[in-house]
Amino acid sequence: MASTRREVVALIDQGAIPPEQVARAIQVSGLHPSPRAWAVFIDLLLLWLGGLALAFAVLFFIAYNWAEMGRWLRFGVVQAAMVLAVAIAIWPKTRPMVSRVALTSATLLVGVLLALFGQVYQTGADPWQLFFSWALLSLPWVWVARFELLWVLWLGLMNLAIGLYFHTWGGPFGVLTSSDAALWGLFLLNTLALAAWEWGARYRGWPRQWAVRLLAVGGGVPITLLMMTLIVDTGLVGSPVLAIYPFWLAALYGVYRYGWPELFMIAGGCVSLITVTTLLLARVLLWEGDWQEGSLMLISIAVLAMGAGAVVWLKRLHRELAQ
Structure with a gap:
């Protein structure tokens, strides 16, 4: 269904389908569910709700x-x-x-x-x-x-077990704080699970659908929070996250741009990078520099520029992937 939707959207964007025939093309492609499809959906919904x-x-x-x-x-x-x-x-x-x-x-x-x-x-x-x-x-x-x-x-x-464990006992050997250790544990668990799931989808026919996206979010949020914690606490001084975060972004782009094209994953990487960059600008301009009203304006302009640039790039990438 997702592939069919992308193909129809690409044909509409390229002008291959006249505007007056768009509704007919959507009907023929089966993007709108039929009465039988609705009946199957309601049957499954009631089954799950009942169980x-x-x-x-x-x-x-x-x-x-x-x-x-x-x-x-x-x-x-x-x-x-x-x-x-x-x-x-x-x-x-x-x-x-x-x-x-x-x-x-x-x-x-x-x-x-x-x-x-x-x-x-x-x-x-x-x-x-x-x-x-x-x-x-x-x-x-x-x-x-x-x-x-x-x-x-x-x-x-x-994930709950790991988070609660480190919240109770702290980091291993006292090297990490409890919050950092929990985030590292969640990042490693979900990233390994994502890699295993992608391997299974490629070689064992496992369904990808929404599960891989959820696992990607489960791995992306902790590493982003680790980077943000580093910026706030130490100002980018000596931490393994400085090497792992850029590697994670590069791997995310390489895998989901050329291996298994997935716009959602790349968009998540953009959100993470914009968030980290914005926090870094705030530290440089507001905490380490002289606070001025213009600093807030500069940060706002930077966020708008990064967001607009990401949207334009993602739209262009979407058209490339749809071809």
């Missing part, structure tokens, strides 16, 4: 009736719901999408079971241990399902 609602209903049922239920009844309700979800997933006559919904519900119920265990027995475990155990125990189901939503959910649990 997720049943999983969360178990949590809310136990929470509401906490005082009236014994510990064994609480565990029994959660485990019975989990066994039922797994049974539906492995039943031979189950449709693939229903099986994925069931495994997603079972994965959520693992978290409910761990939270219930910690609440009943008051283990005193750190929060990061809950999310790490959740990810570890649900990994076999995620691997069997081979479903991008479950993989993203699993990576989200790992």
Whole structure:
């Protein structure tokens, strides 16, 4: 669908399709969903909403009736719901999408079971241990399902576990602060996951769609924040991020300009570079220099110029990629 949309847009931009025939071309290309496509979408939407609602209903049922239920009844309700979800997933006559919904519900119920265990027995475990155990125990189901939503959910649990771990214990050997260590951990995890996903999409037929974009954001935001923290705290003095950030930008452009053309990724790199450059200008003009009203005007002009330049360049790049 995305490829068809790009081709139609390119033909319209080149004038190959007359303006009076644009509506007809869109209809023939199938960009507008048919009544059957809407019916399939609504069916899938209700299926997912129903599966997720049943999983969360178990949590809310136990929470509401906490005082009236014994510990064994609480565990029994959660485990019975989990066994039922797994049974539906492995039943031979189950449709693939229903099986994925069931495994997603079972994965959520693992978290409910761990939270219930910690609440009943008051283990005193750190929060990061809950999310790490959740990810570890649900990994076999995620691997069997081979479903991008479950993989993203699993990576989200790992991101939470890493962030909470460094927030609790700080950086390794005291070299990094807790916030820097957490950002480095998130950057490495999501960047490696993005590289693995792109490899799987190229050689194993994994779906790319929205998952790779989400992983790219998960890796781009931490490295941008690390660069911004360096500018604010030390003013670009001795840090590995000084070498890694330009390399990341160059790799992002090289891969998604020539390897797997993806305008979203390049646009994200532009946003990151504009943000870092703007903060660097603010430090030079406002913190290290004499503060003047004209400095704010200069920064505003620089932001407008960089934004306009990025938009013009991205539009030109879009036309090149659409050809």
